[in-house]
Amino acid sequence: EPEVTQTPSHQVTQMGQEVILRCVPISNHLYFYWYRQILGQKVEFLVSFYNNEISEKSEIFDDQFSVERPDGSNFTLKIRSTKLEDSAMYFCASTKQGGVNNEQFFGPGTRLTVL
Amino acid sequence: GESVGLHLPTLSVQEGDNSIINCAYSNSASDYFIWYKQESGKGPQFIIDIRSNMDKRQGQRVTVLLNKTVKHLSLQIAATQPGDSAVYFCAEIPILTGGGNKLTFGTGTQLKVEL
Numbered sequence: 001e002p003e004v005t006q007t008p009s010h011q012v013t014q015m016g017q018e019v020i021l022r023c024v025p026i027s028n029h030l031y032f033y034w035y036r037q038i039l040g041q042k043v044e045f046l047v048s049f050y051n052n053e054i055s056e057k058s059e060i061f062d063d064q065f066s067v068e069r070p071d072g073s074n075f076t077l078k079i080r081s082t083k084l085e086d087s088a089m090y091f092c093a094s095t096k097q098g099g100v101n102n103e104q105f106f107g108p109g110t111r112l113t114v115l
Numbered sequence: 116g117e118s119v120g121l122h123l124p125t126l127s128v129q130e131g132d133n134s135i136i137n138c139a140y141s142n143s144a145s146d147y148f149i150w151y152k153q154e155s156g157k158g159p160q161f162i163i164d165i166r167s168n169m170d171k172r173q174g175q176r177v178t179v180l181l182n183k184t185v186k187h188l189s190l191q192i193a194a195t196q197p198g199d200s201a202v203y204f205c206a207e208i209p210i211l212t213g214g215g216n217k218l219t220f221g222t223g224t225q226l227k228v229e230l
Contacts, residue, residue, distance in 0.1 A: 004158075031216070043159060043204065045217040056217055091158045095216070103149075104218060106158030 002026045004107035006092050012113045013082055021077045021110045023092030032075045033093040033104060034067065036060070043091065049075065050098070082114045127227045134192040136224045138205035141186060145207040149218070150179060150190045153202045159220075162190070162203075192226075200228045 005024045013019050025032050034046040048055040049067055066078045075094075079086055089111050093104040128134045140148075146167045151159035165172045165179045165188075172179050178191040188205050202225050206218040 033217070035218070035220075042222045043206075043218075043220040045219065048217055058217070093158075098216065102216070103161045103164070104216075106151075106160070108156070108158050 004092055004094055004105050006090075006107040006110050008110060009108070010111045010113070012115065015084055015114055016081050019079050019082055019112060021079075021090050021092075021112070023075045023077070023107055024073050025075055025092065025094030026096075026105055027073070029094035029096050029105075031055075031095045031098060031102075032067075032069070033095075034077045035091045035093065035106075036088040037091065037109075038088045046077070046090075079112075082112075084114050087112055087114045124222070125225045125227065127229055128195050130195060130197060130228055130230050132195055134190075134195045134199070134226060136190045136192075136203050136226065138188040138190075138221050139186060140188060140205070140207055140221075142207065142209055142219075143186065144209045147208040148179070148181060148188050149206045149208075150177075150188075151204045151206060151220075152199075153204060153223070155201075159204060195226075195228050197228045197230065200226055202226070 004026055007022045011019055032049045035043050036046055037043045045058050047057040047061045047067055064080045068076050089109040091109045092107040095102045095104045149164040150162040152162050153159045163174045163177050163179050165181050170181050176193045180189045192199055202223045204223045205221040208216055208218060
């Protein structure tokens with residue numbers, strides 16, 4: 001069964017460093033998402049992406065964040081200068097079509113630890 | 116403001132019993148609701164969804180009930196099994212999503228199945 005994959009599974013970085021989290025969405029999916037989950041808290045939307053541009057972003061997704069689909073398979077989230085509060089699980093998701101009733105498939109997540 | 120929240124943070128049930136997990140939402144513009152299951156170390160996994168024009172939907176061993184009058188959503192799991200132990204999140208997508216179809220998640224309920 002096709003699935004969303006994410007690498008690395010765990011990323012440790014120093015405060016102020018740049019990190020890139022990578023995702024490979026399901027191959028025929030067109031809509032892509034990043035969410036994050038701070039330990040013990042709920043999953044929060046960061047950004048949605050379609051047709052090589054951002055569809056919607058949350059207040060969390062400030063100028064330190066960017067997304068890119070550099071090729072036909074990868075979808076990346078970059079944090080330019082990490083802060084301690086960026087420590088969280090980051091989940092990538094994808095869906096085949098737009099519309100509210102299309103299931104978003106989530107990857108296993110990348111645990112980001114900022115020291 | 117808009118929020119989706121859960122009544123109970125932890126629910127313990129005996130194997131074979133039925134489980135009921137509740138969720139309250141405050142955004143009356145919500146059109147679509149989903150229940151996700153998150154096992155330890157994994158991303159959210161879709162369980163069942165329901166549109167706002169329905170009040171009940173059944174799947175395999177799961178039933179979702181929607182009460183729009185009191186803005187309440189519940190997930191019923193029949194004959195709960197050890198493999199059902201996980202955190203369960205309700206999520207919603209409002210009608211006016213801005214095109215991104217972002218999911219707004221609730222806080223989560225930990226379901227523990229006791230043998």
